[in-house]
Amino acid sequence: MTTNAASRRGLVGLLAGFVVAEVAVAVGYLLAIGWGWHEMVDSFMVTNGLMALTFGLCGAVIAWYRPSNPIGWLFLADGIGHATTPLAAAFAQYLADSGASVGAQRVFVTISMAAWPWSIGLFLPLALLLFPTGRLLSPRWRWAAIGVVATSPLFVVEMVGSGDPVSPGLPRGYLAIPSYDSLQPLWTAAELRNLVAILLAIVCLTIRYRRADEMGRRQLLWLLLASVIAILFVTPWAFVAGTPILVLLAIPLIPISVAVAIVRYQLLDIRLVISRALTWGLLSLVAIGVYAVLVALLDSLIASQVGRSAAVTVFVALIIAPVLPRLQQLVDRALYGDRHDPARVASRVGEQLSAGLPGVVAAIRSALRLPYAALTVDGEVIAVDGTPGAVVPLELSYGGEVVGWLDIGVRSGESGLSSADRSVLALVAVPLAVAVHATRLSAELQSSREKLISAREEERRRLRRDLHDGLGPTLTGIAFSADAVANLITPQPPDASRAIDLLTRLRADTRTAIGDIRRLVDDLRPPALDELGLVGALRQRADQMSFRADGATIHVAVSANGLPTLPAALEVAAYRIATEALTNVVRHSRATSAVLALRCGSDLEIEVTDDGPPNGAWHPGVGLQAMRERAAELGGTFNAGPTPTGGLVRASFPLAPLEPR
Structure with a gap:
């Protein structure tokens, strides 16, 4: 370990210990003087202390393992802010109990009131904007970060300006604003500003999720789940009077999820967690809705002496019980794809068969929400989609012969493929094996044709x-x-x-x-090929094409350096395609110059370009069709058409590495 790394880790340990010590001293003193649970909750000691520990310790974990990521340091600062509030409040209470001066008490009351708002108004939203890489999504989001930093003092002023003591018997803080109540619209704006900052962070996280790979999405799912839960709990507290203070205990879910996502995102399959959470969340909403409707109806139809609430509870339970499996299935489809609907998966795979094997592999991975899928035939990966990790190979057989392997990535948090996954994959393996066999036959036929x-x-x-x-x-x-x-x-x-x-x-x-x-x-065989070679024959042909069909001159250049000795079939095909393309330039274009380029690497590429003006799409004729057929005969590709700078004809032939002449 280098000296700098040791110093950073020493600082991390020191800051984390400071947070724990602050909380421990504050809670210990308040318990010693006889404070109970209700007093500590009402004075925000419980919420601030728990948030201090979660933000501070989770920030320490991130900074320890990922010191270059600023999120860990922001969380440490957040933890210190939350921990300073109960510690300063405890000191103020100690001074009050000791009979110290009111001025000293007011100093610690002010510190207590001013420490924690920075955590909620600045450190947390800024960390969410930087998650998970520690960098902003793009330069455009710099303004969002600047806005969060610039407006964060408004929330601090709102909290400090009230001057209310953190507990009964303590004096008001020094920064109390006399006309605080008349500035209520400003404080509402401060609350809205906090909500907007968090919503901006969620929008940023959503965009990151859409652009991320499989690993990035799993990281983001942890935080998105925690953020949504925290917003659902905290929003009523900010705008609805009488909301219990303990709803703020949902906020510690955020640093915990961030630490897991950055350091150990593969610890548990987050999609399984979300699946269960959404199921029970939706089920709870349905139960509450049904219960409310039935209570309203029974209020008007049944006397209260009948024992209405118990009957309704039993009735709701009977209604909800059969709903759970269906609800779970809907949520699983959103997170695990169509693995519980094999026919749907087979249909999606069948739709992609005509598009080729890469499309089939992508359809399988998408339909089952898998992190990785690849198709291997004869030891060669011919189609791949996703990011590889732990892989389970599945055999593809046709007529008792193994024709390939389908490599499936295992979801994070799972030791292998589930029985539902294996059932669906066994179903799609049959048409996939047929497609692989047909592709192999087609390749063998093409190879035989080329050899012939x-x-x-x-x-x-x-x-x-x-x-x-x-x-x-x-x-x-x-x-x-x-x-x-x-x-x-x-x-x-x-x-x-x-x-x-x-x-x-x-x-x-x-x-x-x-x-x-x-x-x-x-x-x-064109005699010029044997007399001059391919390049010489093409240069001879180019020299003969000095005039267009309308009598205007045209300059034709040939570029072909380091061309190796080619098989007879490839020489003839290259010569015929190049001369036909040049003939078309002379006959049909109004170009003043044309270039014939031959390039050879793993493929032999023939390209003819001219500077003729665009005259609409090219209509395939005998010449273009003949060139296309010559390319196809040897397993090559061919395309031709107009471009913004002139005409283009390009043919490419697969070629084994050869030595240059």
């Missing part, structure tokens, strides 16, 4: 070489021999003229055969 085309082109190259180097020269030699014989025959023999005619016909037939052989050779 490559073999065809290699055979064409061999035939062209044999015809060009073997049969071609032989026929040419026959033609030359016929010419020589014709030149040697004299006109004297009686059949000389007939021999000359036959030789003339032989020469003509031989030259026709030579022409046919040359055309056949050219059809088998």
